[in-house]
Amino acid sequence: MFPWAQGVKITSNWGENMKRVYVNEKWCLGCRLCEYYCAFADTGEKDMARALKDIKINPRIKIEEKDGISFAVNCRHCREPLCVKGCITGGLSVIDGVVSIDKEKCVSCYTCVLCCPFGAVSPSESGAVQKCELCVNEGAHPACVKGCPNAAIVYEDRTEAKM
Amino acid sequence: MKIYPEYEIMRNYDKCINCRACENQCANEAHEFLADANKLVCDDTKCVNCHRCSALCPTRAIKIVKSGNTYKENTNWSNKTLNEIYKQAESGGVLLSGMGNPENFPVYFDKILLNASQVTNPSIDPLREPMESKIHLGARPKKAERGADGKIKNNLTPQLSLSMPVMFSAMSYGSISYNAHESLARASAELGILYNTGEGGLHEDFYKYGENTIVQVASGRFGVHKTYLNSGAAIEIKMGQGAKPGIGGHLPGTKIVGDISATRMIPEGTDAISPAPHHDIYSIEDLRQLIYSLKEVTDYTKPVIVKIAAVHNVAAIASGIARSGADIIAIDGFRGGTGAAPTRIRDNVGIPIELALACVDQRLRDEGIRNNVSVVVGGSIRSSSDVVKAVALGADCCYIGSGALAALGCHLCRTCHHGKCNWGIATQIPELTKRLNPELGHKRLVNLMNAWKHEITEMMGGMGINSIESLKGNRLMLRGVGLNEKELGILGIKHAGE
Numbered sequence: 001m002f003p004w005a006q007g008v009k010i011t012s013n014w015g016e017n018m019k020r021v022y023v024n025e026k027w028c029l030g031c032r033l034c035e036y037y038c039a040f041a042d043t044g045e046k047d048m049a050r051a052l053k054d055i056k057i058n059p060r061i062k063i064e065e066k067d068g069i070s071f072a073v074n075c076r077h078c079r080e081p082l083c084v085k086g087c088i089t090g091g092l093s094v095i096d097g098v099v100s101i102d103k104e105k106c107v108s109c110y111t112c113v114l115c116c117p118f119g120a121v122s123p124s125e126s127g128a129v130q131k132c133e134l135c136v137n138e139g140a141h142p143a144c145v146k147g148c149p150n151a152a153i154v155y156e157d158r159t160e161a162k163m
Numbered sequence: 164m165k166i167y168p169e170y171e172i173m174r175n176y177d178k179c180i181n182c183r184a185c186e187n188q189c190a191n192e193a194h195e196f197l198a199d200a201n202k203l204v205c206d207d208t209k210c211v212n213c214h215r216c217s218a219l220c221p222t223r224a225i226k227i228v229k230s231g232n233t234y235k236e237n238t239n240w241s242n243k244t245l246n247e248i249y250k251q252a253e254s255g256g257v258l259l260s261g262m263g264n265p266e267n268f269p270v271y272f273d274k275i276l277l278n279a280s281q282v283t284n285p286s287i288d289p290l291r292e293p294m295e296s297k298i299h300l301g302a303r304p305k306k307a308e309r310g311a312d313g314k315i316k317n318n319l320t321p322q323l324s325l326s327m328p329v330m331f332s333a334m335s336y337g338s339i340s341y342n343a344h345e346s347l348a349r350a351s352a353e354l355g356i357l358y359n360t361g362e363g364g365l366h367e368d369f370y371k372y373g374e375n376t377i378v379q380v381a382s383g384r385f386g387v388h389k390t391y392l393n394s395g396a397a398i399e400i401k402m403g404q405g406a407k408p409g410i411g412g413h414l415p416g417t418k419i420v421g422d423i424s425a426t427r428m429i430p431e432g433t434d435a436i437s438p439a440p441h442h443d444i445y446s447i448e449d450l451r452q453l454i455y456s457l458k459e460v461t462d463y464t465k466p467v468i469v470k471i472a473a474v475h476n477v478a479a480i481a482s483g484i485a486r487s488g489a490d491i492i493a494i495d496g497f498r499g500g501t502g503a504a505p506t507r508i509r510d511n512v513g514i515p516i517e518l519a520l521a522c523v524d525q526r527l528r529d530e531g532i533r534n535n536v537s538v539v540v541g542g543s544i545r546s547s548s549d550v551v552k553a554v555a556l557g558a559d560c561c562y563i564g565s566g567a568l569a570a571l572g573c574h575l576c577r578t579c580h581h582g583k584c585n586w587g588i589a590t591q592i593p594e595l596t597k598r599l600n601p602e603l604g605h606k607r608l609v610n611l612m613n614a615w616k617h618e619i620t621e622m623m624g625g626m627g628i629n630s631i632e633s634l635k636g637n638r639l640m641l642r643g644v645g646l647n648e649k650e651l652g653i654l655g656i657k658h659a660g661e
Binding site: 026027029030031032033035036037040047048049052053055068147149150151152 | 177178179180182183184187188219221222224593594597598599600602603
């Protein structure tokens with residue numbers, strides 16, 4: 001760990017009933033509505049059409065699709081997140097089990113983008129990285145979960161699951 | 164001759180964000196993304212008006228509207244009539260349709276009003292007082308008998324117990340998807356009611372829901388074997404169906420794939436065309452033979468239902484069935500749904516269930532055989548008030564089909580026979596069937612039925628009735644509005660104000 005990042009907690013407290021976003025490819029229709037609801041989630045706009053009209057979205061959840069199988073991929077909020085370990089500035093940290101970003105600290109070195117085995121961290125328009133933070137500011141359920149028409153994305157506590 | 168589409172897709176480009184959900188959700192390929200123009204366009208001719216796109220559009224940019232393009236106004240030669248002629252002149256074929264009769268015939272349920280208690284007889288508040296919505300189906304014993312020990316003997320024939328007077332009607336695995344069947348089966352188990360296999364046999368995965376399953380034996384005898392017959396709570400002999408009285412079921416070969424072919428015990432890709440009659444039944448005596456064959460194979464442990472379509476002399480037929488050894492008669496009215504029927508038959512054959520029910524109940528009472536059987540009615544029971552009115556007209560229980568499918572997402576576009584149901588119900592295409600997640604589907608059915616149960620007890624309470632059994636055949640609780648003497652006479656009810 002880099003000396004200037006000391007004091008950053010890198011092990012998330014998974015034992016404490018943490019809810020996570022889980023995906024089930026059996027029910028994923030590849031409709032990509034999760035991507036759009038994600039992109040809309042923190043725009044601050046009330047109207048989705050106004051927020052996303054004529055914009056190429058850059059969502060934090062992405063549909064992977066091949067040979068008729070599709071599923072959504074977003075941050076797994078790992079127990080020992082490699083992105084947090086790799087972060088050179090302390091811009092990534094684990095807050096209440098959620099791998100979170102401090103955009104002020106991010107220097108856009110994209111080490112985390114390279115580290116993440118799921119491809120769940122990506123550069124945002126501002127240059128700082130972006131990733132799923134479980135809509136912690138949005139309320140009870142993440143936008144992708146609420147927007148999925150077939151319950152292929154669920155928000156559940158599966159504490160016995162190991163990453 | 165090109166026919167102008169009946170419905171048009173209206174896209175509001177101010178709201179469209181090019182998410183392309185409409186495009187990837189339309190199995191009819193009515194939407195297309197033009198990359199060079201960076202916009203989505205629609206082909207109205209491919210639209211079946213199923214509302215999948217409009218329901219999923221995140222910005223509500225899509226609506227489907229009735230086309231304003233009309234031929235010269237003519238009460239006799241309507242747009243629809245002319246278009247059907249153009250279609251048949253082109254194809255030379257029989258017109259096919261899905262779901263129930265949509266034509267403008269009277270809906271008697273909508274011309275019947277319920278009673279409520281005021282002043283002289285107390286109404287009951289179902290939130291504060293117990294209410295019984297439980298029912299039992301089967302023949303009632305003729306008399307109470309005592310054994311040598313002086314205690315009352317159990318002389319009951321096999322009965323079905325349901326938590327409320329509703330069951331899901333017969334829809335075969337094949338006509339609807341595996342996931343639709345799973346939703347119905349799981350919802351029935353959770354609700355304590357029954358669903359019906361239809362004539363497609365029972366998928367081995369669903370044997371575990373046997374206590375909540377009615378297994379059907381129809382003229383095609385698809386999927387019928389000893390284990391199947393013994394796996395359900397009751398057996399239904401399907402003599403007829405409200406959507407197409409006089410003809411058998413039709414399942415196109417395109418839907419007979421994989422497990423469906425195995426479950427039906429017929430080769431993949433063959434059309435499953437059930438014979439119009441049962442070839443071994445030409446009389447009530449023949450029917451009795453089949454009833455007792457089925458009772459024999461199940462060791463007299465299961466009630467046998469005989470399902471008929473509501474037709475002109477339904478009362479006489481029901482009277483015969485009530486003497487044939489059947490435990491339950493199911494009557495399906497002319498508005499009953501189907502996965503595929505010739506349009507002319509669907510729209511012109513059979514009679515309304517309200518009249519059929521009233522005349523059957525009356526006939527069985529007059530002949531003193533009403534307690535030989537329970538009576539179940541279907542053929543467009545759309546709401547809890549339809550259930551209450553049907554029970555008051557004399558039904559023991561109602562079958563709901565179209566209403567259950569609507570809870571699963573069906574928008575009644577009436578193109579089930581195309582096999583490309585965008586809601587994952589009436590299709591066997593894997594990409595489409597996965598659109599119905601039984602986890603959501605069964606919950607929606609449970610919600611709908613629980614809501615109806617609440618409403619039924621509210622209406623009963625209003626009438627001062629605390630048990631659904633006390634409402635059965637209680638026609639004094641009904642009044643007609645705008646009905647003539649003949650209609651009131653058949654329904655056995657008074658006019659409002661009388």
